[in-house]
Amino acid sequence: MDLESIPGVGEKTARSLSVLDDPEGALRTGDVAAIAAAPDISQGRAARIARGAIRREHDDPGGFLATDRAREVYRNVLGLLQERTVTEYAAQRLETLYPSARRSRIEEVQAFASEAMEREPDPAVLEALCGVEPLQQPGDVRVRERCLATTDAERYAEAREAIPELPVEVVEDAQGLAELARGYATVIALDESFAGVTVEGDVQVEPDALENPADVVPERSLAFFARNRDRLRAAVEVHRAADLEPACDLETLTDGLSRLAEDGTVAGDDELDRLTTAANDLDAATGTAESVANDHLREAIREQDVTIEGSDLLSLVERGAGVDSLLSRELADEHAAAVEAAREHLIEALSLDPGEAELARRVFTDEPAFPVERDEDALGRLRTELTAAKERRAGRLKRELAADLADQRTDARELVRDALELDVELAIARFARDFSCTMPTVVEADARSEPVGFAIDGGRSPLLDEPLEAIDPVDYEVSGVALLSGVNSGGKTSTLDLVASVVVLAHMGLPVPAENARLQQFDDLHYHGKTQGTLDAGAFEATVREFADLAQGGEGSLVLVDELESITEPGASAKIIAGILEALSENGATAVFVSHLAGEIREMAGFDVTIDGIEAVGLVDGELEVNRSPVKDHLARSTPELIVEKLADESRGTTAASSRNESRNEGAEVGFYDRLLEKFD
Structure with a gap:
């Protein structure tokens, strides 16, 4: 793999990644911990690099989130997932999950997420995960009590390169060896010529020492386990609590770690x-x-x-x-x-x-x-x-001890990686449980015989700051282009948020907050939130240009717009929105426009645009009672109409109970309310 071909990886980063034992494997699997082990690469950067490698693997150009509001929805739902992680690694690993228009990527994550949803978030497992962190490389190991000795300058250079942890000394004869023995606890002579020489002190003649560095400096192997002792123990506890299949024998590893002190010395003897x-x-x-x-x-x-x-x-x-x-x-x-x-x-x-x-x-x-x-x-x-x-x-x-642990280094890495990946899976499982999620059906573009759009049953927006049980489930289905009408505070914006959340999560390959969901595989998501006040001429022009580009190439797009009429005067807004909807409909896009001008837009549109309505069923103690699921092909009544209707009904009741002498004035009042109601027809 050409590392520099990965989006976001330049020459310097490629050099850092090449230090890893298996950079291609780490990038292919999105192993943030392994990537972060490369010099000068943080976990956050590692997640971005992994995401770039995944995009390259699936030939994904990116850009699914086409607007600021769409990106905001993604960050919000990603944040909800990250809130359910225990480890920093899992939070960063979730950054590698992003909404994609590539079928292969969606299915890849769906397979992973489906297994994750089967996990049981056991409190004992979550507690054990608190101690798990990615393994660290030990610092430079230096041993001062032991040295290597040789009479040969070439051998001296070889020794310094092969075993940098030990001092290397050049001696001329046995007397020099004896002098070294007075300054070091152990002297390892590399020259066979010293065999049979007797000097005071601990002098060992080992001509093959450079071929077996682990025997000469076991601290090299032990330093890794000493540095990561607590992390490995925590990973062992996670495997036991979660009943995971371990990569190594847990008893052997635990026994070895129990014999190792934090400073790399042997304990318990x-x-x-x-x-x-x-x-x-x-x-x-x-x-x-x-x-x-x-x-x-x-x-x-x-x-x-x-x-x-x-x-x-x-x-x-x-x-x-x-x-x-x-x-x-x-x-x-x-x-x-x-x-x-x-x-x-x-x-x-x-x-x-x-x-x-x-x-x-x-x-x-x-x-x-x-x-x-x-x-x-x-x-x-x-x-x-x-x-x-x-x-x-x-x-x-x-x-x-080094001999006992040396063969477990690779397995120990896998043990910790599996524990960290379990945290990722449990975060998905907890999210799915907390929001009553299900895995959606994403219909491939080539498999569509007709526009699919989206169909959501029993959806609850995860972006609402309310307990799940307090949120009314919403059923909504759109194929093609639709206007969404409804009373103020009736839930139009939260419906758009629900649709956006479902689409984003589905294209991430993750479960969605609904009882059932079916949607087409969209190319991109354009979500435009409410604007704050009327736009000036320059901003208005930029907005119209943006919709012009979308109208020309919007096939396969999902367009969600919340009250676009606020960008300019109401009369002009209705005309502009009608024109935009015509272009989107002709291009085969799926779109939902929330508007209080739905009736006016329909009249100006050059096609039979669908109007859906979030219907208020009445006013109770001054509060709206709303059916949160949009009614198909229904222009919802506005809040003012409901209030006028309520006043008319109250006046009629008062008139029936009034005396004949008072009925004339009250009858005039009833006529006024009825006249206002007629204006809404």
Whole structure:
């Protein structure tokens, strides 16, 4: 796939995408998380790139949403879907769903959405989804306690490229190797010539190390799982709660993650914990041991009387002996006890094993001294041994754990992707349940023997800010061109919104808010909302030009217009609308124009235009009672007509109950209301 052929992808973005393991697969499936893993690409950008790739896949030129109001309806219904997601990924993934005029795209999403509607939005699953996020790439791994060593400059360059996580050092001979061993916990010699060389420290001769980097630096594999440990655990919980078929063995993955600490070290090994604690606490424990010994000696000196004969004192002085010598003779036992107490404290405080304990005993010598002090060389040897032992055990455990987890990396990615995709499916399922949706029938253009338009049964506009149960269901069907009349606040605009929502969702391949819906596969949607006041000459001209373009090429279009007469004077509006409807009808477009001038437009139109009406059945306590479903071929009465009729009916009732003397004036009043009613006929 030529990445730059995707709409919105330039040379720089194509380079970023090429870093992915399978950019074509990610683009083909709309995998926003995988695309967002490319350098400098956010999830929002990834969604736009995926949408462009989908358009290319289906040869979709776009442009289905032809007006601002049509695009607003799409953003609103998309927002309702996104409100029902748990993860940010799912919200962005839904951005790849868009209304299309391509049959292949509609059917592709319909298949996905039909399965999604079968999902049960279990609260336990939704809660588990809260912790799921797209997996992240680990940062640069650097290991400081281990190094590679070689005598060859070419080998040095190969090592730096193959295993950048470790320092690489050049040495000349075994002496250089020994010097490295004093500075690193583990030295891995790459040259076979070092085989059999004995040096102090942990030196391993591994000529094949560059061919097996995972064995040399298991941190490379573990870093991925450490960085994504919590996300993987959350994905495991989603699979368990939703009873999904996992891409890997959940118990094995969970066990491996339980042995891995957040920083990439191995967790849960008592011996490693002991060695780590001993190495970290060595200096503090040694200082405390010194205090134990010195406190013991101070107490002994305070409590004991020391008597030295003059000849003994003279002999000691002549030999140049100091206080330590004097104390060694008089307090030898106490000094030995103090040193032994220091040794035991150090051994017990660090929980040292017998071999380590032998090294620890050398930290405090038997030579009499006050205060008692550590032997730095012996302490350094103990530190080296503890650090090396810790590194050896950690390395072995890391290699074992990396071997257990290495083969699960691809499956782990799939595990998280499936959990995130489940959130997308559940959002569709929740939307379908919340708005009582059904999958519509979309009739292919080539399969139409006659104009289909749209037919909606029991539709409820999702754009109304009302609970679903408070919305009256609407039945409406249009084939060809129709005028929609009705009283103010009777639901004409909400009917247009319902039609627009159904058409947009159907062309997205999604379920629609109706008991049943059948519509043709439209090429585009032109929805013009109400204008605010009369347009000036320039804006009026632009509006007429827009309808002129539509009239010339509107076959396959759905045109929804709300009170276009407000753009200019009522008389001129009726003529203009009549002309527009004539052109749309001739071109085979489907159109619904809401207008209070339906009667006047019909008279001026050069064809038998259909007028549908949202009928008000009466006024109750000053409020309209309305049948929200438009009545076919019926010019609905206006609100003023209903009010005049109500006044006439009330006056007639009053007249029948009035006395003969008062009937003359009231009869005149009745005649006035009747005269007004006649004007509406």
